[in-house]
Amino acid sequence: MRATATATLPWLVKRGVLVFWHELPRSVVVGVIGLASAVPLMASVIVAAPAWMLAAATVPPSLALTGMARFAAAAVCGDGPRLALLRRLDPVLALLLAAGLSLAGLGLASGGGAALAGTVGCAGLLLVFPYALAYGAIRGRYGLTALRGGAILVAFRPSWAFTLVGLGWLGGFAVAASTGVLAVVVLPLLLAITGVLTVALLDEVDALQART
Template identity: 60%
Template sequence: MNSWTTTSGGAVAFWHELPRNLLAGAVTALAAAPFAVAVAAGLPAWLLALTTVPPALALTGAASMAAAVARGGAARVAQLRDVDAVLATVLAAGATLAGAGLVSGGPAALFGAVCGAGLLLAGPSALAYGAVRGRRGLAAVRGGAILVAYRPGWAFTLLALACLGGFAAVASAGVLAVVVVPLVLTIAARQTAALLDEIDAVQARS
């Protein structure tokens, strides 16, 4: 199975559960509203950091729904409440460090860029791994990092999709975010499930 097959399969699965996927995207967008307001108002950095937690929590819930959809199951609203507080905190901390470093400039900007790149590259895989395998917190982060190292090409595919989706969301003043977030998470879950099946098969033969 290649990246194109899993990507297209994830998109088809997303379409089959479109209404609930859009709900997941809307919940995530609403959770990100305080962060957008804080940025626009120029609030202190510590307050900005706090406002990154709600969207991170919403992402973990949306990832739970995406995992069910990617495996051909039915999306349920209750899955949005299946959040991972530890993983969300890690994601929020990564986003905060990336933003603070990039804004500071100088050597800190390089650190911020590294944090941002790591978050964009491993974040979707960590969310998907945690949801597909039922792992929580740092175990999800570790699993996501292993999958990135195992098949980096697929991770870069997710990164490209996330970046393109991010540009589309910004260009639409956030409207398309309700589509982009669950779509990328569903594709990530589909890819992750395929990679885990492949790894399990290899381990079974060894």
């Protein structure tokens, strides 16, 4: 089973890229909207705003991510993605993500044991939340239920979650090298790949449950 999963992973990533490419014009629009939602956060970081302002600024991009995940899920499932899906937000999951980011950032900035806790928190966010966003969008789950589903998928096949984190780092380097220009492409692409992997994992989990 593990060998098969490893062999199919590159194909699934390629399929995610193809899904993104097929919806390229609208995906770029989605990326622009996502980037615009992060402007308050970027401005707060640049001006070294107080911690409470930084925490508040994480909410808009977190909300935008939940809508962007809905768009990506529709593209992956072949349901005819529409930009109107960006309005289908998950406020609870967004607040959980924003709170996690804020607490992790606070821990990293504090140093000592808090920095270690912040590092662990960041790692957990990077592993679980991509799947939580995709799972919630694909299965129509919200809030803690979506977060729980994401955690289960990470536990079911951790190697895929680490692969997504690696792709995220590569995407981050690409965005940094392009001074932010590629952000409008990288984020929708990563969401499409995550959606494809999530569908594959859910199909496998459903098949295993059907046998029992």
